[in-house]
Structure formats: C-alpha cells, structure tokens
Amino acid sequence: MTISRFSFPTTIHFGPGARKLVADHLHGQAVKRPLIVTDRGIAALPLLKAFVADLPGLDAGIYSEIWGNPVKSQVDNGVAAYRAHRADAVIGLGGGAALDVAKAIAVMATHPGDVLEYAWDHPQVRPIDQPIPHFIALPTTAGTGSEVGRSSVVSDDATHVKKIIFSPVLLAKCVFADPELTVDLPPAITAATGMDALTHLVEAYLSKGFQPLCDGIALQGLRLLADNLEPCVNFARRIAAGETALLNDEEHREARGMMLNAAMMGGVAFQKGLGVTHSLAHALSTVCDLHHGLANGIMIPYAMGFNHDNTRREAVAAYFAAMANEWEMLRFEPADFVAQGDRVAVLGDCAWKSKRTGQIAESPFAQFFTFREGRIAAIVEMFDTATAVAVHGRPAA
Numbered sequence: 001m002t003i004s005r006f007s008f009p010t011t012i013h014f015g016p017g018a019r020k021l022v023a024d025h026l027h028g029q030a031v032k033r034p035l036i037v038t039d040r041g042i043a044a045l046p047l048l049k050a051f052v053a054d055l056p057g058l059d060a061g062i063y064s065e066i067w068g069n070p071v072k073s074q075v076d077n078g079v080a081a082y083r084a085h086r087a088d089a090v091i092g093l094g095g096g097a098a099l100d101v102a103k104a105i106a107v108m109a110t111h112p113g114d115v116l117e118y119a120w121d122h123p124q125v126r127p128i129d130q131p132i133p134h135f136i137a138l139p140t141t142a143g144t145g146s147e148v149g150r151s152s153v154v155s156d157d158a159t160h161v162k163k164i165i166f167s168p169v170l171l172a173k174c175v176f177a178d179p180e181l182t183v184d185l186p187p188a189i190t191a192a193t194g195m196d197a198l199t200h201l202v203e204a205y206l207s208k209g210f211q212p213l214c215d216g217i218a219l220q221g222l223r224l225l226a227d228n229l230e231p232c233v234n235f236a237r238r239i240a241a242g243e244t245a246l247l248n249d250e251e252h253r254e255a256r257g258m259m260l261n262a263a264m265m266g267g268v269a270f271q272k273g274l275g276v277t278h279s280l281a282h283a284l285s286t287v288c289d290l291h292h293g294l295a296n297g298i299m300i301p302y303a304m305g306f307n308h309d310n311t312r313r314e315a316v317a318a319y320f321a322a323m324a325n326e327w328e329m330l331r332f333e334p335a336d337f338v339a340q341g342d343r344v345a346v347l348g349d350c351a352w353k354s355k356r357t358g359q360i361a362e363s364p365f366a367q368f369f370t371f372r373e374g375r376i377a378a379i380v381e382m383f384d385t386a387t388a389v390a391v392h393g394r395p396a397a
C-alpha cells in the first residue's frame with residue numbers, strides 16, 4: 001500500500017504512514033508553533049510522543065484535556081493553551097471529540113465572545129467572519145468523518161445540551177488519513193465508531209432532498225463499510241485476545257484503511273442531511289451519557305423500522321433495496337437490513353448498560369427534530385424502547 005493524495009472535499013493524504021507527511025505540509029504553510037489537540041486516551045499512548053518526534057523543526061504544544069462528549073470548558077481551556085503556546089496552527093489528532101474541539105479552538109483563537117454563541121441556533125448567533133489558524137486533521141477512529149466535515153458539536157457543561165457550529169471555514173485544510181493510527185482500536189470502539197459511520201451513510205441516503213452526488217457517495221461508502229467493519233471488529237477481538245502480530249497484518253491494515261474512507265464518505269454524504277436516528281441518538285447519549293456511535297447503533301434498528309412503517313412504503317422500499325444491494329443481502333427486505341445493523345452493533349461486545357437512568361419525558365430530543373403531526377407517538381415509543389435497552393439491557397416489559 002502506498003500513500004495516495006486526492007482533493008475532495010479537501011486535500012487528503014491516505015495510506016499507512018501518511019501522518020509522517022505532516023511536518024513537510026506545515027513547513028510549506030510557514031507554520032512554526034502548532035498546537036496538537038488530542039484526547040486523554042491518546043495522550044497516554046506512545047503514539048503521541050512518536051508523532052511529536054516526527055515534527056522536526058516545529059515547536060509543537062499539546063492540549064489533551066478532552067474526554068467523553070466534548071463540552072464548552074474543554075474548548076475554553078484549549079484556547080487558553082493555544083494563547084499560552086503562542087501557537088500559529090491547530091493539529092486535530094483523535095476521534096470526533098478531539099477533532100470537533102480542535103475546530104472550535106481554531107475558531108475561538110480569532111473570534112470574540114463565548115463559543116456557544118456561534119452555534120447556529122443561538123438567538124443572537126455571532127458570525128464566523130475572521131480567518132482562523134491553519135487547521136489539519138488526523139483521525140484516529142473511523143466513525144464521525146469530522147475530519148472532512150464543516151461542523152463542530154460542543155455541549156454546554158451544565159445542561160449537556162449539544163450545540164452545533166457550522167461554517168465552511170471549519171473544513172480541515174488537509175487530512176492525513178493513516179490506517180496505522182486505527183489498528184489498535186479495541187473491539188467496542190471499532191464497532192461503535194463504525195456504527196456512527198454506518199448511520200451517517202444510511203441517513204444521508206434516506207434523507208429527503210435532491211442531492212445525487214451525496215447519494216452516490218453514500219452507497220459506495222456503505223459497500224466499503226459492509227465489506228470491512230465486521231472484519232475490523234474481528235481483528236480487534238483477536239488482538240485483544242493476544243494475537244498482537246495482527247497489528248502489522250496487511251489485510252488488517254487494508255480493512256482499517258477502507259473503514260477510514262467509509263467514515264470520510266459518511267462525513268461528506270451527510271452534508272445532505274441526517275435523520276431520526278441521529279436526532280434520537282443525540283438525545284439518548286445526553287440522557288444516558290453514551291458514546292455517540294453506540295447510541296446510533298442502539299437507535300438505528302428502531303429508526304429503520306420506523307422509517308419503513310411510517311413513510312410512503314413504495315418510495316422508501318426502493319431506497320432500502322439499493323442499500324441492501326450494497327450489503328449483498330439475499331432479499332431486499334428492510335427487516336433484513338435492520339437485523340444486519342443490529343448484528344454489527346452487538347458485535348463489539350458493547351456495554352449497553354448506562355450508569356444513570358434518565359427521565360425520558362424530560363429528554364431534550366424534541367429540539368433535534370421537527371416531528372410531523374401523528375408521528376410523535378411512534379417516535380416516543382421507539383425512543384422509550386431504545387432507552388430501555390440502553391438502561392436495562394432489554395426492552396421494557
């Protein structure tokens with residue numbers, strides 16, 4: 001495998017070892033003092049030290065106080081770290097949380113006020129109208145596609161309500177998609193992040209609106225995902241069981257690489273839109289403090305059943321047939337697709353039990369979705385069922 005370079009939707013260097021091209025790229029941009037924004041998990045790994053060692057001639061600072069679902073204080077502290085380091089660029093290294101916080105830090109490095117005032121639905125939303133520092137992204141999971149996205153999701157510390165900042169300037173100037181950064185992901189994270197990518201692809205494809213470019217990308221992404229997610233989870237399981245030689249296995253690296261592409265394709269495709277799975281998954285992860293991908297994995301079977309039963313059957317059947325075709329299923333039945341999604345979600349030994357139970361009636365899920373009259377009861381029922389599974393490990397009696 002060699003390193004490929006392509007330019008859609010931004011410049012992407014893809015292949016094992018692509019991370020080693022970062023230093024040359026930054027020198028070419030006259031960057032001298034980048035701030036690496038990463039999460040606590042990665043900061044504890046030898047990977048971070050090795051990455052910094054591969055940045056000769058650059059004085060790199062590190063901000064690694066990111067964990068869980070990103071919150072505003074993590075952004076504020078990151079901006080302080082950016083200023084203290086007198087940084088001139090931001091390197092996002094991590095999963096969706098680290099990349100989203102990195103983007104928000106880049107914005108707040110040159111904009112006044114509070115980061116949540118830049119959320120699209122803020123009553124006095126502030127404009128992102130200044131140039132922001134050079135921002136590059138290195139994904140360490142194959143899930144959110146945040147590395148090719150134009151948004152950043154940050155929650156209020158107190159309420160945990162998720163706020164989304166949208167701007168074309170949030171798109172990374174360059175992505176280094178290196179499968180070697182993802183080969184040691186544990187099985188549960190591989191499955192959960194993969195289910196996020198799957199959900200982006202499915203929901204982008206199913207969402208209403210005329211966007212044939214995104215439709216095509218979503219279907220090809222689904223094919224890559226169908227071929228590679230399950231093998232990646234199985235590789236991760238075998239590595240967790242002691243087969244560490246698989247960390248350098250060519251077939252494993254290739255599967256991880258294809259998952260990185262599937263995730264980026266999900267990130268591109270959902271420019272078209274997302275749907276009820278994400279709406280409810282955001283609520284579910286707020287109520288139960290769940291990983292975003294896991295919440296999607298829990299919600300998607302119910303949401304697909306809902307889509308099938310509650311929309312114009314004939315129109316939606318064609319969409320399900322096309323997706324089933326990419327998944328190489330024998331029959332084009334939505335129920336089969338649902339079962340497939342369910343199976344992949346369970347694959348990662350995901351711990352579906354939350355530490356705290358939530359009051360569903362008070363959940364903020366309604367803010368994410370404009371419900372059509374007559375569908376609310378069905379959505380509430382679906383949400384209750386999925387939440388019962390998340391909280392108790394089984395549907396409510």
Ligand SMILES: [Zn+2]
Nearest residue numbers: 144196200292
């Ligand atoms: Zn997502």
